Structures are given as C-alpha cells and as structure tokens.
Amino acid sequence: MLKQAVLDKLNDQLAKEAYSAYLYYSMVGYFESVNLKGFANWMLIQAQEEMTHMHKLFNYINDRGAQAVLQQVAQPPHTWDSVEACVAETYEHECMISEAINECVTLAIKENDHPTNTMLQWFVTEQVEEEANADDLLQKVRMIGDNSSGLYLLDNELSRRTFVNETEG
Ligand code: FEO
Numbered sequence: 553m554l555k556q557a558v559l560d561k562l563n564d565q566l567a568k569e570a571y572s573a574y575l576y577y578s579m580v581g582y583f584e585s586v587n588l589k590g591f592a593n594w595m596l597i598q599a600q601e602e603m604t605h606m607h608k609l610f611n612y613i614n615d616r617g618a619q620a621v622l623q624q625v626a627q628p629p630h631t632w633d634s635v636e637a638c639v640a641e642t643y644e645h646e647c648m649i650s651e652a653i654n655e656c657v658t659l660a661i662k663e664n665d666h667p668t669n670t671m672l673q674w675f676v677t678e679q680v681e682e683e684a685n686a687d688d689l690l691q692k693v694r695m696i697g698d699n700s701s702g703l704y705l706l707d708n709e710l711s712r713r714t715f716v717n718e719t720e721g
Pocket residue numbers: 569572601602605646649682
C-alpha cells in the first residue's frame with residue numbers, strides 16, 4: 553500500500569509528465585507553423601514518450617492499490633521567438649523534470665518505500681537520456697546559427713526519428 557505522501561508526490565509527477573506532453577505537442581504546432589516538419593516530428597515523438605511516462609506512473613499507482621488523481625494541466629506557451637528558444641526550453645524543461653524525479657526518489661527513500669524507489673530508477677535513467685537528447689539538439693541548433701542550409705539538413709535528419717515505447721520490455 554502506498555503512503556499518502558508518496559501517492560501525492562506521484563500524482564504531482566504524473567501531472568508534470570502530462571504537462572510535458574502538452575508542452576511538446578504545442579511545440580509540434582509551432583514547428584509546423586514555421587514549416588520545419590522534421591523538428592515537428594522530433595517533438596511529436598517527444599510528446600508521445602511523455603504520454604508513456606504518464607501511463608507508467610498511472611499503472612504503478614493502480615498496481616499499488618491506490619488511485620491516480622488527475623490534476624489540472626496548465627496551458628503551455630504556443631509560440632517562441634526562435635527555433636533556438638524553443639529547443640532551449642525543451643532542455644530546461646527536461647532538467648526541471650529530472651529534479652522533480654530526484655525529489656520523488658528522495659521521498660520514497662525517506663518513507664522507506666523500496667518498490668517506489670525501484671520503479672523510479674527507470675525514470676532516473678530515462679532522464680539522463682532525455683537531457684542528453686535535448687542538449688544534443690540544442691548544441692546542433694546553436695552550431696547552425698543563421699545558416700538556412702544547415703537548418704534544412706538538420707530538419708531532414710530530425711524527420712527520421714521514430715517512436716519506441718521504452719516503458720515496455
Ligand atoms: Fe518524462 Fe521528458 O520527461
């Protein structure tokens with residue numbers, strides 16, 4: 553059985569993952585609006601991944617005999633000053649999510665909740681990849697700067713990203 557404090561924290565994290573999906577879907581719309589279909593594809597997969605993160609937490613809460621309580625999801629921004637600003641927000645957001653996951657782990661340990669700690673270790677590992685992916689994209693965008701040929705090539709590269717549900721298996 554989950555302690556109330558752990559349940560509350562997991563519900564909060566579930567809401568953060570939902571907002572992440574919302575934010576990245578909004579970025580899909582932004583990139584579509586500036587005709588960068590490869591960036592839009594990259595963000596769409598990012599949004600899909602966030603839905604799986606939410607689902608993983610939802611299932612875990614149910615498995616522990618508790619009920620996931622969904623919270624209000626804030627409206628994300630829908631436009632950015634530049635491609636770089638949008639990708640920078642992605643990286644900063646992932647760093648914030650990593651901190652939030654770390655706080656969940658800290659609480660699970662404090663409450664002596666080993667199953668929750670074990671489940672959360674998947675997210676700890678995932679966040680290393682999430683930050684690295686966003687940072688890699690940000691560095692490439694910064695390297696390209698105002699070079700439209702470079703942006704065109706990167707957009708092509710990003711169109712090849714495919715969705716894999718990493719929460720399974
Ligand atoms: Fe679910 Fe991108 O963190």
